[in-house]
Amino acid sequence: MIGKLKGTIEELGEDYVLVDVHGVCYVAYCSGRTLSKLGSVGEACILFIETYVREDQIRLFGFTTALEREWFNILQTVQGVGAKVALALLSTLTPAELANAIALQDRAAVSRAPGVGPKVAVRIMTELKNKAPAFAGEAANIGLKQELGEGVAAAPVADAVSALTNLGYSRDQAANAVAAAMKLAGAGADSAKLIRFGLKELAR
Template sequence: MIGFLRGTLVAKRAPSVLVDVGGVGYEVDAPMSTFFQLPEPGVEVLLFTHLVVREDAHSLFGFLSEEERALFRNLIRVTGIGAKLALGILSGVSADEFQRCVLAEDTARLVRLPGIGKKTAERLIIELRDRLPQTPAGLDLPARAVTQQPLGAADEAISALLALGFRPAEASALVQAIPAEGKTSEDLIRAALQAAAR
């Protein structure tokens, strides 16, 4: 098992990042909560990781905190929740808020997350309420400013939303509803996720 990666951030394209560790490039998928807090390429990063091994692929997922990784691991243990859906959940809500929703049995908030219907929300509450800390840890951190060029920002934002489990028409509609002028793909993704959560 790969527990963490410490290396140079080479590239970011939501929801994936590329990290150079001793000359080896690791492709890592990250929730938007982690992605938005990453520095610009060229800076050293430390990501706590979880490796998912399937017959057709090995997928590495990365998180800035051990608490968020622990929540991801709890999510993928829930019946019907795969790694992609877990990543979408963590992208649509902070770990702290998710814990509050589960402990308060707030299905109305959970069904606003991509790929989560009423039955899945109820299953999340039933299977996770005894596994999660009874006091949410408060994992929200301020996002760092980004300076990447907005060229193709809308297409990148739509691609990221698709990777997080949104349907094509839904992802396109969310991004097109946001004034794109002067915005990076990260700005558009953040705004789309906020709009989807309303």
């Protein structure tokens, strides 16, 4: 099994890259985000690889980080999500954004990916909500976001996030701002104080 490729970019396609490793060229299918991070033809590249072996073919999928590869695999544990949909999700959202969206139960964010309808988005959020923290990577305040997504966050916190969202900020931005506000305002702060501190955080 191939786990990693280090070589030179021979060709860049719409959904794949051809990597020359000491004269042997490998085709690796990638998300749009991964392809955009690679250099130009002739430049060196490193890809984390997931190898799929089928009766009639061997297919390689390439990722710039091991975390992105982990998400590719975990997404496919959800019924209705295959390699194509998983790559579409990773083309649309970073691993951190995906973890945030699942924790916040943000169906709109998950549904932005091509091929992901409302039913599949709900299934992804439901089946992966307890797994997201383990694969959160750089996602901040994942515990608070889970509480918000499950509707069990403290009332002042939920109210403050709702107020900031109503002002046009995304739920992720609002949740991060309120998390920072909680540290500044201290325990027991009311929603008005959290909103005030949260707005200062967002204005930075």
